[in-house]
Amino acid sequence: MTGYAVRAAIRDVLGHFWSESFGQIYPTLAELERSGKVQREGPATSGTVGRTRPAKFAVTESGLARLRELLAQPARPAVTRSGLLLRLFFGRHLGPAACQKLVIETRARAQEQLAHYADVRAQIAADEAGEADRPYWLLTVAAGEHAARATVAWADESLRTLDRLAAEQGSSR
């Protein structure tokens, strides 16, 4: 595929747990070509900007071997910073109403995510070329679904707490 298509695929299929920008993709493709991990089909790197004919890349045997090598390396679990939870942690300074707004927005996003996962499931089911990959791809979708449902459940619980806090604050003034 083209570099542009790589980015679209990452955004649409891996979007809920991965992202890459053009600033990473194009230099990386060039580097992978130099080291023989991918094969370029189409015009060579022009050095010029703008379009000539799109260059399509395919992974080579050597590239696939390197992929397997990298996949086998342990994933270091990185802490994910959550701007939402940081705001809620300081919620006393923000006030219950503002916190409710944040939680409601988060709940809505999680619901949208659930709808998106339904779409992705349909896409994966329809893609016959990826049949052997299907069960693995579905594992990642299921992870997203579980996370999104947990977010909705947490939001509902939290909104009840915040309602109570808002009522207390309202009555004390």
Place this chain on the structure above:
Amino acid sequence: MTGYAVRAAIRDVLGHFWSESFGQIYPTLAELERSGKVQREGPATSGTVGRTRPAKFAVTESGLARLRELLAQPARPAVTRSGLLLRLFFGRHLGPAACQKLVIETRARAQEQLAHYADVRAQIAADEAGEADRPYWLLTVAAGEHAARATVAWADESLRTLDRLAAEQGSSR
């Protein structure tokens, strides 16, 4: 508190959704002091390394105002890269057994997290100084708990799928 204590607090209390390294904390404290957002109590920045007497910092009124200003700004929801899900997405190249190992490890980490959250809950309940903050702090703990429980449920479901895949692969050879 001291810069060292700030880091310990972030690690122990916000650890499941935030992190800061010394490389961020010390320069930031110096900058906050310059702009009057925190008040240093104890020896001035020596420029020298090593310890003299620990310097303790306290937030000023101006610093608190700035905190509220920052909290009110919208949190841009960043995509969290998951090395685990990336590996599972390419699970066909990794094999069912290796995937099972990854999922089992993830499940174990989630269980450890649940135990940790129980500790944090106890700490928060015992801290009388933070009584007004308590409900907000508990919201962030609840978020962690929901996420961890979802991870365990997803792992159990996924392990059943992977068992089936491993059996199929075993029988076809």
Place this chain on the structure above:
DNA sequence: GGGCACATGTAAGCTGTTACATGATTAA
């Protein structure tokens, strides 16, 4: 007296994003 937790800072470097520049092709 040895090791660990407490404590402070700097510098190098890595990762990744954003913004910009450029232009072809296609659908409205």
Place this chain on the structure above:
DNA sequence: TTAATCATGTAACAGCTTACATGTGCCC
């Protein structure tokens, strides 16, 4: 014809981590 999408790339820079340097105080 005009806007959107496809397409390729570079450069600046933001953010953050790691490694290093340096020491104190306390407990075993």
